[in-house]
Amino acid sequence: MNNSHTNLTSRRRWLALATAAIGAGLMPILGRADDDAESHDALDVEDHFGDSANTTFTLANTGLSANIVVVGGGTAGATAAKYLRLWGGAGVKVTLVEPNALYTSNIMSNMVLNGRRTVSSLDYNYNGLTTKYGVTLKQASLVSIDKGAKQISLSDGSSLAYDRLVLAPGIEFVDAYGLTQQDYEVRTPHAWQAGPQTALLATQLAGMSSSGVFVMTIPKSPYRCPPGPYERACLVADFLKTRAGGSTSKVIVLDENVEKVAGNPYSAIQAEVENFTQAFQVTHGGVIDYRSGVKSIQINPNTKVVTYLDAQNASQSIQAEVVNPIVPQRARGGGVGGWLSTAGLTNSKDSTGAADNRWCVVNVLSFESTASGAAGIHVLGDAASCGLPKAGHVANQEAKICADAIVRLLGGQQPDPAPVANSACFSPITASTASWLTAVYQYDSATQKLVVANNGGSTSGASPIEASAPSAENFKQMNTWFNTLMGDSFA
Ligand SMILES: Cc1cc2nc3c(=O)[nH]c(=O)nc-3n(C[C@H](O)[C@H](O)[C@H](O)COP(=O)(O)OP(=O)(O)OC[C@H]3O[C@@H](n4cnc5c(N)ncnc54)[C@H](O)[C@@H]3O)c2cc1C
Known part of the structure; x- marks a missing residue:
């Protein structure tokens, strides 16, 4: 052959x-x-x-x-x-x-x-x-x-x-947090499969009052698209704070993943930790309220009341205006x-x-x-x-x-016997800037897995590389990357 x-x-x-x-x-x-x-x-x-x-x-x-x-x-x-x-x-x-x-x-x-x-x-x-x-x-x-x-x-x-x-x-x-598939479709969309739920969530977001609370949840890994929920939090915050008429609305992110570094809740972020930490604390500081290590989330699809246990096991309750549960999969x-x-x-x-x-x-x-x-x-x-x-x-x-x-x-x-794979992912942080994450994976015979490779081919301790900072240039490249990927897959 x-x-x-x-x-x-x-x-x-x-x-x-x-x-x-x-x-x-x-x-x-x-x-x-x-x-x-x-x-x-x-x-x-x-x-x-x-x-x-x-x-x-x-x-x-x-x-x-x-x-x-x-x-x-x-x-x-x-x-x-x-x-x-x-x-x-x-x-x-x-x-x-x-x-x-x-x-x-x-x-x-x-x-x-x-x-x-x-x-x-x-x-x-x-x-x-x-x-x-x-x-x-x-x-x-x-x-x-x-x-x-x-x-x-x-x-x-x-x-x-x-x-x-x-x-x-x-x-x-999965039916989670007290919600059903019907709730996802008509009241509390996860919008994690693009289509009608994406349009519904966009409509709910556009209809928010000027001081409402948007609550989104992130399930424990593994889930589809590790950086995706954090990207969504940034874009929703950017939309709320820049829209006509002004807004004091907040985005509360309830992440079921737990911190990896004691005392640093942002270390629970599942991808692009540095750029999303900066985005949550600075770029969208005061709008995004990020809470990791949460458990026992319950959502009332009618009243939009969200309850959960925080990382210290204390009961918490939030009255949301819009709820976006990215549920386990x-x-x-x-x-x-x-x-x-x-x-x-x-x-x-x-x-x-x-x-x-x-x-x-x-x-x-x-x-x-x-x-x-x-x-x-x-x-x-x-x-x-x-x-x-x-x-x-x-x-x-x-x-x-x-x-x-x-x-x-x-x-x-x-x-x-030695396949190689590449991953690139761009994440918009605002309506005109983006960051990115990339890695090359190569076969590791010891674990029989594809693992992140360092430059030069070593696999020990390597991790994906993220952009030094979000930029407008990255945003432009994101569109080129997306069109090329979809062209390679579908055309
Ligand atoms: C908001 C969001 C942002 C994302 N951003 C990125 C990104 O920037 N970069 C990135 O790399 N990834 C991103 N992803 C992840 C990416 O979309 C998924 O990883 C990818 O779609 C997975 O492809 P798939 O073919 O496995 O599944 P899918 O794309 O879901 O395709 C599955 C197909 O199978 C069909 N199907 C299902 N059941 C049956 C059946 N019984 N019989 C026949 N057909 C069936 C479905 O109709 C569908 O067409 C994002 C995801 C989300 C939700």
């Missing part, structure tokens, strides 16, 4: 682009569904969406043949479907199972809350995957897996056989009776080593499930547990490692 070089070249090129915050390399967004001109003008990113010929890609004849089914057309699944065709060649048939015609990006969705984006400006379609790479789109949901027969059943009553199955269903939200389908747990694929443990079965543990060389009887089933993105953060950029990288491994396995080879 002669595609190893292509894989490495592509991966190196992507890593170089991403690590450098993608200063110039732009890809046309062929998969973009609704390029909202007004919001792009506001963001000064119109140039990144130029027209481009929608040419059909000529796939290589690798001599490989297989029938691969990918479930879930988010960042992870879309990227996997594309690269399985690109690297596997014409004989590798790929069917993407996804119930929705459009995918709404969670990345950048916090910008809907401050009016800088519309939800529809975050929509992507699957035309690029189908017309350019020949991915077959099946618009339906997976409802069950028959591992023995290597077959899945779909919501439209049909079934699909597979040689290998790639699952990338994302997350679902698990792999989608992973609840009791869910299709993923019924298939025996949720096998994670919590930080104490006890089984919590919230996520699907995978071998990071191939992203194949480690659950018993699950040979040939791979899990990607936020649903997977592999030591990497749950982030869209990471999901794109995981998909490429998985696609590469599947193609090698189909050709009788072993997966790459």
Whole structure:
């Protein structure tokens, strides 16, 4: 098989682009569904969406043949479907199972809350995957897996056989703090899956009085997008204090994560600790009130009264005007009776080593499930547990490692024994400035995990690097990074 070089070249090129915050390399967004001109003008990113010929890609004849089914057309699944065709060649048939015609990006969705984006400006379609790479789109949901027969059943009553199955269903939200799914949908939106709840939260925020209290909660890690809640706190505070007519409104952040440094509550912040500490204390000082180590949160969805135990176990109560509970999460389908747990694929443990079965543990060389009887089933993105953060950029990288491994396995080879992944994440701090966080992850044979690498390849004691300070230049680069990532995944 002669595609190893292509894989490495592509991966190196992507890593170089991403690590450098993608200063110039732009890809046309062929998969973009609704390029909202007004919001792009506001963001000064119109140039990144130029027209481009929608040419059909000529796939290589690798001599490989297989029938691969990918479930879930988010960042992870879309990227996997594309690269399985690109690297596997014409004989590798790929069917993407996804119930929705459009995918709404969670990345950048916090910008809907401050009016800088519309939800529809975050929509992507699957035309690029189908017309350019020949991915077959099946618009339906997976409802069950028959591992023995290597077959899945779909919501439209049909079934699909597979040689290998790639699952990338994302997350679902636990009923928590006394709230139900119905509360999330109509009263107290988590807005942690971009879409109608994002629009609802934006409307609630815009309707706040000039001296109201916005309460948001952050669950214990792991959760989707480690810096995301802190980014949201900053954008909400920025919106409230800069809006017309003035405002003395407050943002109270209740973080269930506990401080890592005794006496420093900000050390509980899960990503970009220095920049978010500065943002909470200085940039948005007096507006954001950050409280870590909280427990036993209860929210009344009607009265918006929030009660909890603080880090000293004292009972506290807040009368909120708007409540945004970012509730605990698990792999989608992973609840009791869910299709993923019924298939025996949720096998994670919590930080104490006890089984919590919230996520699907995978071998990071191939992203194949480690659950018993699950040979040939791979899990990607936020649903997977592999030591990497749950982030869209990471999901794109995981998909490429998985696609590469599947193609090698189909050709009788072993997966790459030393995969490398990159993560970059930009966080807006105000409506015009952003900070960033980046890391390169490499395989550590001792722990069999992908761990943060230092310059020079050592992995001991390394941690992600954050921007020295938020800036307008970072904000500009954020848009380039986002467009490039989504272009690489969907077009
Ligand atoms: C506010 C916010 C900001 C964020 N910002 C960033 C950021 O700046 N950078 C970053 O890297 N990440 C960011 N993220 C995280 C990122 O969005 C997620 O990590 C990413 O979306 C995970 O991709 P995924 O493909 O695993 O899941 P998803 O994107 O959720 O996609 C899952 C797909 O599976 C489909 N599906 C579900 N069940 C089924 C089924 N039974 N059958 C078929 N299909 C199914 C769904 O319809 C969906 O299309 C952010 C997240 C949020 C909420």
